[in-house]
Amino acid sequence: MDQQAVATLLTPEGWALLESLPPYDEHGAMALGEQLRRAGHAPELVSAALTQSRLRAAGERKFGPFAAGMLFTPAGLEQATRLPVAARHAARFATAGATRVADLGCGIGGDAMALAGLELGVLAVERDELTAAVATVNLRHWAEAEVRHGDATTTDLGDLQAAFLDPARRTSSGKRLLDPRAGSPPLSFALELAATMAAVGVKTAPGIPHHLLPDGCEAQWISVDGDVVEAGLWFGLAARPGVRRCALVLSDAGAAEVTDADMPVAVPGEVGAYVYEPDGAVIRAGLVAQVAVQVQGRLLDRSIAFVTADRYVETPLATCFAVEEVFPFGLKSLRTWLRDRGVGRLTIKKRGTAVDPDQLRKQLRLQGDNEATIILTRVSGRQSVLVVRPLRRAGAGVPA
Structure with missing residues (x-):
């Protein structure tokens, strides 16, 4: 999904075609594509629409019914925060009293959607031009959400007192980075914001070693249906007093959390039943x-x-x-x-x-x-x- 494909879909004809497609069926996609080309649609438009239809179907896992009205890129979908997790992020900022939040490295806009859904103002910044365009489409329903194409580290945040960062955590070769100091932007930038802002959150890899946890933050590991999806670092009013580490488990049965507010001692023993x-x-x-x-x-x-x-x-x-x-x-x-x-x-x-x-x-x-x-x-x-x-x-x- 490149810039030209997205531009094609954002024409009146392209959007109408995308919205008219039936639920994605992998086995019938080739026949449907041939049918659409015979009906007079340009091959590049048909390809873009079917690719987007496939991505929307895959996006249901993270975004539920919202996926049907969104645009995706393959990388953007892979890296996007699941909506139930993004809702937890947004709730922290609402609880902290934030009224407008900078979403730095917003990707396709998952976290910004959750923030806007709680009626918080959002300044969403994304350095990749195509991804920023996709985020603009996904945030079109919220007038209080603004998307800017730019570098998070040089964007003028004005008097904003709350920020959420989702740094890029892969090298140019695609290797995952566990050390948040090597992310883009790096952890040092987040710490600078945390020193001046009232509430700051940073999404990072769940494999972050404990010795890299910054002083004064709350680290929360989150799993969804048994899959550990992230570790979040929370500063200022977005962190809970007395909590240094916690685990949040989300599943169809609901949510459960355990924290280190009380640190019991467990000893080894014989195997039980x-x-x-x-x-x-x-x-x-x-x-x-x-x-x-x-x-x-x-x-x-x-x-x-x-x-x-x-x-x-x-x-x-x-x-x-x-x-x-x-x-x-x-x-x-x-x-x-x-x-x-x-x-x-x-x-x-x-x-x-x-x-x-x-x-x-x-x-x-x-x-x-x-x-x-x-x-x-x-x-x-x-x-x-x-x-x-x-x-x-x-x-x-x-x-x-």
Whole structure:
């Protein structure tokens, strides 16, 4: 999706064609394209409209029904904040008392849409000209939203007292950057804004090391349906007093959060009847001990992010498994165990072990019609195999 394709769609004919298309069907796209060309539409317009229709269908995952009226670029869609997450960002600024927010590095406008949806004024700045044009289309319904094509670091922000930054986090070769100091704009620019503004937020990679967290910020890791999507750094009035690290878990069942406001001590112990695998956001935030306390459990090992408990306790912060058997790890003993039970399909989960699951699966020479799930991990320092049965995620009821 290049600038010419977007320009083609923004003509009266182009927009009318795009809006007239049926829901995207990958299998019927080629036939539909041929039909539209036979009807007299220019090939470049047909190509642009069908590409945009495909992107809109993919965009539903992040933007729900709003995607049907938006424009996308492939890179813009990939990097855009999911609307439920953007709504959480916007709520922080509203709670902080902001009335107008600078969205610096606005991309296709996802966060700016959420801010405008809360009736906050928005100055959205994007340095890529095509992406800025797409953001302008996506923000067309909100008169209080202004899009500027420019560099966030040199844009005159006037007397604005709130800003949200979504720095570019890839190198020119496409490699992901985990260090926010190497982003564009870099973390140093965000810190300069935080020193003068009342409320500042920075979206960064969820893999950010804890030692890079700036002093005085609240770091929040967010997962959506089990996928850790970001870490947000919040400063000033956008940060909550007493919270340094937190994890927010969003799913169809709702939202759950755990913070480091209280730091319990969790100790390792024997394997109980259940094992809990904390959500990735909880692990990234370093808050596994809070899950152990919540389920009245203990750690399998001091350095491993698995929790065990003697009874089932519902929590949206972890996936629960019933433990059926535990034995020391050994290739021969594991192979025998699986062969005796006719296991031909095996799910392997691991943490705290150098075993490669794909290589192990080949070595096990699985045969049979049955299936099993195992966890390879350390239990009080010993390499162990836990044979487990996955239970329904919390919120679906107590397992039978």
